[in-house]
Amino acid sequence: xxxxxxxxxxxxxxxxxxxMATANTNIKRFFALDTTTYAEGALDVKTxxxxxxxxxxxxxxxxxxxxxxxxxxxxxxxxxxxxxVFMIANLVxxxxxxxxxxxxxxxxxxxxxSA
Amino acid sequence: xxxxxxxxxxxxxxxxxxxMATANTNIKRFFALDTTTYAEGALDVKTxxxxxxxxxxxxxxxxxxxxxxxxxxxxxxxxxxxxxVFMIANLVxxxxxxxxxxxxxxxxxxxxxSA
Amino acid sequence: xxxxxxxxxxxxxxxxxxxMATANTNIKRFFALDTTTYAEGALDVKTxxxxxxxxxxxxxxxxxxxxxxxxxxxxxxxxxxxxxVFMIANLVxxxxxxxxxxxxxxxxxxxxxSA
Amino acid sequence: xxxxxxxxxxxxxxxxxxxMATANTNIKRFFALDTTTYAEGALDVKTxxxxxxxxxxxxxxxxxxxxxxxxxxxxxxxxxxxxxVFMIANLVxxxxxxxxxxxxxxxxxxxxxSA
Amino acid sequence: xxxxxxxxxxxxxxxxxxxMATANTNIKRFFALDTTTYAEGALDVKTxxxxxxxxxxxxxxxxxxxxxxxxxxxxxxxxxxxxxVFMIANLVxxxxxxxxxxxxxxxxxxxxxSA
Amino acid sequence: xxxxxxxxxxxxxxxxxxxMATANTNIKRFFALDTTTYAEGALDVKTxxxxxxxxxxxxxxxxxxxxxxxxxxxxxxxxxxxxxVFMIANLVxxxxxxxxxxxxxxxxxxxxxSA
Numbered sequence: 304x305x306x307x308x309x310x311x312x313x314x315x316x317x318x319x320x321x322x323m324a325t326a327n328t329n330i331k332r333f334f335a336l337d338t339t340t341y342a343e344g345a346l347d348v349k350t351x352x353x354x355x356x357x358x359x360x361x362x363x364x365x366x367x368x369x370x371x372x373x374x375x376x377x378x379x380x381x382x383x384x385x386x387x388v389f390m391i392a393n394l395v396x397x398x399x400x401x402x403x404x405x406x407x408x409x410x411x412x413x414x415x416x417s418a
Numbered sequence: 419x420x421x422x423x424x425x426x427x428x429x430x431x432x433x434x435x436x437x438m439a440t441a442n443t444n445i446k447r448f449f450a451l452d453t454t455t456y457a458e459g460a461l462d463v464k465t466x467x468x469x470x471x472x473x474x475x476x477x478x479x480x481x482x483x484x485x486x487x488x489x490x491x492x493x494x495x496x497x498x499x500x501x502x503v504f505m506i507a508n509l510v511x512x513x514x515x516x517x518x519x520x521x522x523x524x525x526x527x528x529x530x531x532s533a
Numbered sequence: 534x535x536x537x538x539x540x541x542x543x544x545x546x547x548x549x550x551x552x553m554a555t556a557n558t559n560i561k562r563f564f565a566l567d568t569t570t571y572a573e574g575a576l577d578v579k580t581x582x583x584x585x586x587x588x589x590x591x592x593x594x595x596x597x598x599x600x601x602x603x604x605x606x607x608x609x610x611x612x613x614x615x616x617x618v619f620m621i622a623n624l625v626x627x628x629x630x631x632x633x634x635x636x637x638x639x640x641x642x643x644x645x646x647s648a
Numbered sequence: 649x650x651x652x653x654x655x656x657x658x659x660x661x662x663x664x665x666x667x668m669a670t671a672n673t674n675i676k677r678f679f680a681l682d683t684t685t686y687a688e689g690a691l692d693v694k695t696x697x698x699x700x701x702x703x704x705x706x707x708x709x710x711x712x713x714x715x716x717x718x719x720x721x722x723x724x725x726x727x728x729x730x731x732x733v734f735m736i737a738n739l740v741x742x743x744x745x746x747x748x749x750x751x752x753x754x755x756x757x758x759x760x761x762s763a
Numbered sequence: 764x765x766x767x768x769x770x771x772x773x774x775x776x777x778x779x780x781x782x783m784a785t786a787n788t789n790i791k792r793f794f795a796l797d798t799t800t801y802a803e804g805a806l807d808v809k810t811x812x813x814x815x816x817x818x819x820x821x822x823x824x825x826x827x828x829x830x831x832x833x834x835x836x837x838x839x840x841x842x843x844x845x846x847x848v849f850m851i852a853n854l855v856x857x858x859x860x861x862x863x864x865x866x867x868x869x870x871x872x873x874x875x876x877s878a
Numbered sequence: 879x880x881x882x883x884x885x886x887x888x889x890x891x892x893x894x895x896x897x898m899a900t901a902n903t904n905i906k907r908f909f910a911l912d913t914t915t916y917a918e919g920a921l922d923v924k925t926x927x928x929x930x931x932x933x934x935x936x937x938x939x940x941x942x943x944x945x946x947x948x949x950x951x952x953x954x955x956x957x958x959x960x961x962x963v964f965m966i967a968n969l970v971x972x973x974x975x976x977x978x979x980x981x982x983x984x985x986x987x988x989x990x991x992s993a
Contacts, residue, residue, distance in 0.1 A: 318865035321872070327846045329570050330853065332562070337858050340509045340559050345498035350465060354503060357469045358476045358510040359859065361742070363939070364823070366862035367510075383460035386902045388469060393905065394455045395473040395482075397706070397742025398912050399934065402941035405893035412896070433750035436757070442731045444915050445738065447907070452743050455904050474744065476857070478594070479708070481747035501557045508560065512821070512857025513567050514589065517596035520548035527551070570854045575843035580810060584817045584848060588855040591818045591972070593709070597855075613805035616672045618814060623675065624800045625818040625827075627936070627972025628682050629704065632711035635663035642666070674800050677792070685789050685969045690958035695925060699963060702929045703936045703970040712970075728920035733929060739915045740933040740942075778980035781987070787961045790968065797973050819974065824938070826977035 305413035311369045341374070349378035353388050360392035363403050369410050376414045385411060420528035426484045456489070464493035468503050475507035478518050484525050491529045500526060535643035541599045571604070579608035583618050590622035593633050599640050606644045615641060650758035656714045686719070694723035698733050705737035708748050714755050721759045730756060765873035771829045801834070809838035813848050820852035823863050829870050836874045845871060880988035886944045916949070924953035928963050935967035938978050944985050951989045960986060 304312075323331065341351045352374040359367035375385060389407065393400050419427075438446065456466045467489040474482035490500065504522065508515050534542075553561065571581045582604040589597035605615060619637065623630050649657075668676065686696045697719040704712035720730060734752065738745050764772075783791065801811045812834040819827035835845065849867065853860050879887075898906065916926045927949040934942035950960060964982065968975050 315865070318869060322865065322868055325842065325846070327574075327843070327850060329566060329850045330846065332566055333850070333853050333858075334861075336509060336559060336562055336566070337861070340505055344502050344557075345496070346468075346502045350468070351502065351506065353461075353465070353469060354472045354506045355510065358472050358506065361473045361744075362476055362510070362859045364859050364862060367859055381460070382900065383902070386900070386905065387459050387461045387466065390455055390902060390904045390908070391466065391469045391473065393742075393908050394451060395470065395477070395742050395744055397738075397740050397745070398908075399706075399740055399937045399939050399942055400742070401909075401912070402939060405890070405897065408897055409893060430750070433753060437750065437753055440727070440731070442728070442735060442919075444735045444911060445731065447911055448735070448738050448743075449746075451904060451907055451911070452746070459902075476859070477744045479744045479747060482744055497555070498557070501555070501560065505557060505559045505563070508563050508857075510857050510859055512853075512855050512860070513563075514592045514594050514597055514821075514855055515857070516564075516567070517594060520545070520552065523552055524548060566854060570850055574847050575841070576813075576847045580813070581847065581851065583806075583810070583814060584851045585855065587814045588817050588821045588851065591822055591974070592855070611805070612670070613672070616670070616675065617804050617806045617811065620672060620674045620678070620800055621811065621814045621818065623678050623972075624796060625815065625822070625972050625974055627968075627970050627975070628678075629707045629709045629712055629936075629970055630972070631679075631682070632709060635660070635667065638663060638667055672804075674796060677796055681789060681792055681796070681969060685965055689787075689962050690956070691928075691962045695928070696962065696966065698921075698925070698929060699932045699966045700970065703932050703966065706933045707936055707970070726920070732919050732921045732926065735915055736926065736929045736933065739911060740930065740937070775980070778983060782980065782983055785957065785961070787958070787965060789965045790961065793965070793968050793973075797976070822974045824974050824977060827974055 305416070307369070307410050307413050308373065311366065315366070315370070347378075349375070349380060352378050353380060353384075357388055357392050357395075360389070360400055360403060360407065361396035363396070363400060365403055365406055368403060368407050372407060372410050372414060376411070382415070420531070422484070422525050422528050423488065426481065430481070430485070462493075464490070464495060467493050468495060468499075472503055472507050472510075475504070475515055475518060475522065476511035478511070478515060480518055480521055483518060483522050487522060487525050487529060491526070497530070535646070537599070537640050537643050538603065541596065542603075545596070545600070577608075579605070579610060582608050583610060583614075587618055587622050587625075590619070590630055590633060590637065591626035593626070593630060595633055595636055598633060598637050602637060602640050602644060606641070612645070650761070652714070652755050652758050653718065656711065660711070660715070692723075694720070694725060697723050698725060698729075702733055702737050702740075705734070705745055705748060705752065706741035708741070708745060710748055710751055713748060713752050717752060717755050717759060721756070727760070765876070767829070767870050767873050768833065771826065775826070775830070807838075809835070809840060812838050813840060813844075817848055817852050817855075820849070820860055820863060820867065821856035823856070823860060825863060825866055828863060828867050832867060832870050832874060836871070842875070880991070882944070882985050882988050883948065886941065890941070890945070922953075924950070924955060927953050928955060928959075932963055932967050932970075935964070935975055935978060935982065936971035938971070938975060940978060940981055943978060943982050947982060947985050947989060951986070957990070 352371055356371035359371050467486055471486035471490055474486055582601055586601035589601055697716055701716035701720055704716050812831055816831035819831055927946055931946035931950055934946050
């Protein structure tokens with residue numbers, strides 16, 4: 304596992320554990336929904352993770368982008384496919400997305416090179 | 419064709435024609451990109467249109483949502499699939515998306531009933 | 534009930550019924566969360582509805598604003614209090630909020646005059 | 649004065665008067681800032697109104713766009729200049745801006761044809 | 764005072780001083796409004812700071828979240844209350860808020876443990 | 879060249895080179911548009927860069943702000959002018975812009991002091 308991925312995962316896991324320790328019932332339900340929404344259904348996991356990625360990119364959330372890039376990689380999204388998701392995000396969200404796209408490419412490179 | 423779809427298409431076509439009549443070269447290039455980005459490629463048109471839809475929903479643009487709903491319908495997205503796209507949009511974008519989701523369902527109903 | 538309120542409620546109810554008729558389980562859970570989150574808890578309903586209102590205003594969603602204005606009115610938020618919520622929304626969200634603030638004042642006037 | 653402009657101005661004036669009648673001191677100060685910020689200074693009014701327009705377009709506020717289009721027109725922004733502002737807005741904000749751009753062109757046409 | 768709070772406050776104070784040294788009159792007025800808006804009024808400081816917090820969370824501004832968390836803590840917002848504000852922010856703003864919520868919990872923990 | 883500027887430019891150049899090495903045709907076209915849009919035209923480069931800056935500030939993208947601050951500095955925007963752009967951004971975008979404004983002032987100081 305590469306360095307960016309390791310740091311991201313470590314903080315995410317630490318804080319999710321911390322949150323679950325004292326969160327109220329509705330927060331726990333919201334986190335549960337966040338998991339089940341991306342499960343295999345009428346759409347397969349690969350498609351759903353690309354949907355999560357493009358939504359995260361146009362809303363410009365670096366951590367969300369990293370998370371869904373990891374899941375896209377696990378689900379077998381290839382280089383040409385991820386580039387087309389990136390293009391849709393840049394087009395719809397505009398050039399304001401580009402700095403997040405740069406960091407996304409850096410993270411994706413790490414994911415695909417550490418495999 | 420239903421009433422909502424007809425109104426949306428008529429205004430969109432009228433203004434796109436107007437824009438092309440006087441736009442500068444860069445605007446024309448941007449509109450061209452907006453077309454070619456959703457063409458069949460490493461990802462098929464159906465997947466790309468769902469990506470365009472979810473991005474439009476989390477950014478809460480009713481006209482963009484209508485446009486991609488029309489394209490999703492043409493590309494064969496079915497009821498269960500569109501509901502899963504809707505859910506990802508609601509989850510990622512939050513309850514602020516719900517009013518746009520209501521209008522999306524109304525438009526989708528018209529599209530699927532007028533077929 | 535004033536005209537704006539009546540129109541808003543009628544469409545909202547019609548589409549919520551329509552959604553519940555065909556939504557998947559996760560969407561139904563999300564809508565349930567949207568209800569329970571604003572229930573009396575450590576914070577009272579009045580405070581929660583003002584929180585919902587200010588969030589809706591800075592995110593500039595007219596329908597969400599109308600919904601929470603109605604709930605704030607039911608919960609007894611008075612004229613001076615609502616003005617302070619409006620000010621926080623304008624300050625944090627900026628002058629881009631002003632057109633939504635205008636429509637909010639029109640709706641609030643209807644709510645308070647039809648009482 | 650064209651129909652779109654007339655409707656926009658009438659509602660804006662009516663509600664601004666209504667707001668001033670009952671707003672608190674901070675809201676009045678905020679509205680005063682909204683006026684003085686666009687006054688001639690180190691930058692001329694024409695430049696400031698183009699800045700207000702591009703900010704309104706990327707934040708996708710139709711009423712704000714109309715307001716600044718009116719002011720740009722008064723300040724002498726010409727056809728080629730407004731097209732370059734439109735292009736920057738479309739580029740930075742992305743294709744999600746396009747529906748607002750369509751309505752902006754319609755309003756600009758009315759402004760320039762009714763002159 | 765914990766480490767995160769110390770760093771945040773130091774940079775904020777340094778840059779606010781820097782800004783005041785050369786800002787124009789309108790910027791100074793805007794900063795003054797940013798202070799008076801949260802003063803005791805028809806709503807108490809505690810309520811206003813929770814309003815500022817939820818607005819900052821749905822707009823996803825980490826520094827603004829830290830600032831209002833500090834003020835909420837000073838105003839006596841307790842654990843159960845802050846969790847309900849967090850839930851409203853997550854619900855309205857969607858899962859895109861979660862990374863900011865993680866950092867908010869980390870900062871809140873520091874505030875409440877260093878007391 | 880100051881430290882902030884050096885770091886920003888180094889990462890930006892590295893990742894743009896990386897992106898160009900494997901990007902698809904549409905991404906390359908989008909990046910080309912991002913360049914030509916700010917070229918001298920009906921509006922001069924200085925005006926266009928201020929438009930790019932204000933758009934980046936209200937959308938709260940630190941990297942985009944840095945980029946356009948650099949270009950504004952090259953184009954001869956002076957202290958009083960940049961303050962008026964900052965004020966329009968704060969006003970339209972709201973107090974949520976302030977943390978980005980702080981970082982913008984820090985970067986601008988570096989640009990103007992290293993000259």
